[in-house]
Amino acid sequence: MILPSILQSARHYIKQALPPGGFAIDGTVGNGYDTLFLAETTGPSGAVFGFDIQQAALQQARCRLEKAGQLEQVRLFHASHHRMGEELPPRLKGKIHAAMFNLGYLPHGDSSVITRKETTIPALQTALDWLKSGGILTCALYTGHPGGQEEADHVIRFATGLCPKSYQVLWQQLINRKQAPSLVIIEKR
């Protein structure tokens, strides 16, 4: 297939913004696959800050990172992503290269624990505030679970309202599939 999946697309753009030794945020650690991707991309001289409200997810992610020998450059926080501003090192404000968000619920986890617009939108705004110029934020949206469509609508409204002088915003949808995930990519100017 030539057309990329949502996951491939997110990683494609993140890779272009995140150099070895760079700084990244994983706004939704979950099973830790994206955290590992960020840790591998930035390497041992960089830093990845991961947030999740589920302790089980963080344990799984920590295990995955350790097995891959990529735990050293990662700091995991048992906290909601909308409070990331309280945990990130203040010296890195405006210096983050990349931020990834995967909304919805943890696959194979408790599907009643979902991301919600009340915390998702502030988390996205905080991550954008911390991005450097030229930094990239990706946000994968899922609409197949209860509340998913409403959250996605709010994210799209938020992204549409971003000042075009400060941000370039691309929305990718696989439009001929029902409840297909979509991806918002935001580049800070």
Added chain:
Amino acid sequence: MILPSILQSARHYIKQALPPGGFAIDGTVGNGYDTLFLAETTGPSGAVFGFDIQQAALQQARCRLEKAGQLEQVRLFHASHHRMGEELPPRLKGKIHAAMFNLGYLPHGDSSVITRKETTIPALQTALDWLKSGGILTCALYTGHPGGQEEADHVIRFATGLCPKSYQVLWQQLINRKQAPSLVIIEKR
């Protein structure tokens, strides 16, 4: 900038589907920039079939292709793209690697001459019929001119309705700009 423009994105996907010696359709020749891109990509051993209803556009495109030494592999037709099936060599049905469409009007041309849904949708369907498996069609949509939004809506409805078993369809929008162009990319399975 990391995020691609509509034009860069269209060419990125077309390049992956169109090999040297391959076959391509330019559904809207216009000023000939995309025709030249297709001709350069497929090279002298390939073939590009271009359609436009404006003689002035075709002359301009021919001139551009000749200057670049890329006219030999191009056939230009003074015909509406919805009739391309009558002009394309029958032996190439199901063998076309790439098709490009740029809807709207010819820049610096007569802005009352625009593409219209009545012919655009049949043209897109014909181009898809002629694509090979793994072939790519791109369609750039503009909504800033009278009738543009209506045509774009029809194209999106058409693309959304394509069978997911036969086609993968990606829609890219720069959502925080007013009347920003968007791009539909269709891959035939």
